[in-house]
Amino acid sequence: MAGLGQWGPNLLRNLGENPSVSVAALCDRDPARLAKFRDQHPAARLCADLADLANDPQIDAIVVATPAGLHAEHARLLLNAGKDVLVEKPLAMTLREASELVALARSRGRILMTGHTFLFNAAVRRVREEIRQGTLGPLRFISAQRLSLGQVRSDCNALWNLAPHDISILLHWLGETPVSVTARGITFDPRQQQEDIVLCQLEFPSRVLASVHVGWLNPVKVRAMTLVGAKRMLVYDDVDSTRPLTLYDRGLQEVETTAPEGSLERFRFAVRPGPEEQLAVEWREPLAAEVDHFVQCIRRREEPIGSGAEALRVISVLEACQESLRHGGKPVIPAAV
Numbered sequence: 437m438a439g440l441g442q443w444g445p446n447l448l449r450n451l452g453e454n455p456s457v458s459v460a461a462l463c464d465r466d467p468a469r470l471a472k473f474r475d476q477h478p479a480a481r482l483c484a485d486l487a488d489l490a491n492d493p494q495i496d497a498i499v500v501a502t503p504a505g506l507h508a509e510h511a512r513l514l515l516n517a518g519k520d521v522l523v524e525k526p527l528a529m530t531l532r533e534a535s536e537l538v539a540l541a542r543s544r545g546r547i548l549m550t551g552h553t554f555l556f557n558a559a560v561r562r563v564r565e566e567i568r569q570g571t572l573g574p575l576r577f578i579s580a581q582r583l584s585l586g587q588v589r590s591d592c593n594a595l596w597n598l599a600p601h602d603i604s605i606l607l608h609w610l611g612e613t614p615v616s617v618t619a620r621g622i623t624f625d626p627r628q629q630q631e632d633i634v635l636c637q638l639e640f641p642s643r644v645l646a647s648v649h650v651g652w653l654n655p656v657k658v659r660a661m662t663l664v665g666a667k668r669m670l671v672y673d674d675v676d677s678t679r680p681l682t683l684y685d686r687g688l689q690e691v692e693t694t695a696p697e698g699s700l701e702r703f704r705f706a707v708r709p710g711p712e713e714q715l716a717v718e719w720r721e722p723l724a725a726e727v728d729h730f731v732q733c734i735r736r737r738e739e740p741i742g743s744g745a746e747a748l749r750v751i752s753v754l755e756a757c758q759e760s761l762r763h764g765g766k767p768v769i770p771a772a773v
């Protein structure tokens with residue numbers, strides 16, 4: 437396990453609890469972080485350099501939770517050493533680097549998985565089922581908000597830190613990639629380089645419009661996605677673990693008019709009120725499912741959920757949003773991958 441900062445310990449806990457995993461080594465360049473987890477894994481070797489993991493023949497696979505800007509370098513090192521790798525999102529900070537990693541993993545016959553944790557979230561998966569079953573009718577609009585006060589990061593902006601989650605969820609739900617994106621952002625202090633708040637709009641081939649609002653400059657924590665379908669609406673609230681999914685049998689309905697056919701007045705819509713219902717979700721910690729899936733894919737040599745190829749699609753959208761941000765919100769077509 438490499439990278440024991442804020443997030444790595446969550447992965448480490450799940451690795452430790454997985455009966456198929458033996459944690460052979462802990463790696464972090466900060467000795468204080470290693471010392472903190474030494475007692476929980478007394479059999480694990482401690483090291484400060486990922487090259488030590490790469491060169492260890494006892495190690496089959498490595499989970500990487502180092503800062504985003506180092507993912508590509510670290511994944512490359514480990515894949516070249518013949519290891520299977522689960523690397524935190526985003527897989528890399530450019531599409532070019534991510535494509536090289538995917539090609540490297542293929543050529544070396546290695547498993548490359550990206551930590552798109554929400555693909556293992558039971559609520560996210562239930563929403564996908566509902567979309568597939570047509571519960572919502574044809575989708576029109578999805579809004580995603582991933583906001584809180586902090587953690588302020590200096591290694592990447594709010595887009596690259598937070599939006600990988602929303603984008604991976606949207607691609608998973610819709611089964612398609614956007615044809616056009618726009619993004620605007622703000623920095624708390626104009627002297628800063630990295631945006632603290634980013635607002636993106638993604639237009640999909642099916643004409644679904646999605647808005648993704650991410651940032652670490654919001655007074656309260658919000659992790660919500662609202663899906664507006666022609667028949668029903670659904671709210672996924674990741675903060676409310678007791679009621680994560682609410683289905684609303686509400687919307688708009690056409691009102692009969694006597695206006696002549698073809699005239700604008702002919703089409704009138706009014707609110708259609710209706711009941712709401714909590715959808716059941718069989719809860720399992722997403723990270724436990726993610727770690728378990730990584731282990732199964734290593735054993736069976738199967739392409740994982742959150743594969744390098746899936747990560748490429750997410751990064752092509754992120755890169756297009758970044759390009760739009762750079763140019764004041766101009767529409768950008770994500771690169772085909």
Ligand SMILES: NC(=O)c1ccc[n+]([C@@H]2O[C@H](COP(=O)([O-])OP(=O)(O)OC[C@H]3O[C@@H](n4cnc5c(N)ncnc54)[C@H](O)[C@@H]3O)[C@@H](O)[C@H]2O)c1
Pocket residue numbers: 438439440441442443444463464465466469484485486501502503504506524525526551552553597
């Ligand atoms: N999947 C999720 O839901 C989720 C949630 C939070 C964070 N993350 C991802 O996890 C990664 C880590 O995030 P974090 O919040 O823990 O960051 P962090 O800065 O708190 O931790 C990074 C750790 O990596 C160590 N490190 C840095 N350079 C290193 C190197 N060259 N060799 C070895 N160790 C090194 C640091 O000492 C630190 O302990 C990020 O990429 C982030 O995007 C994922």
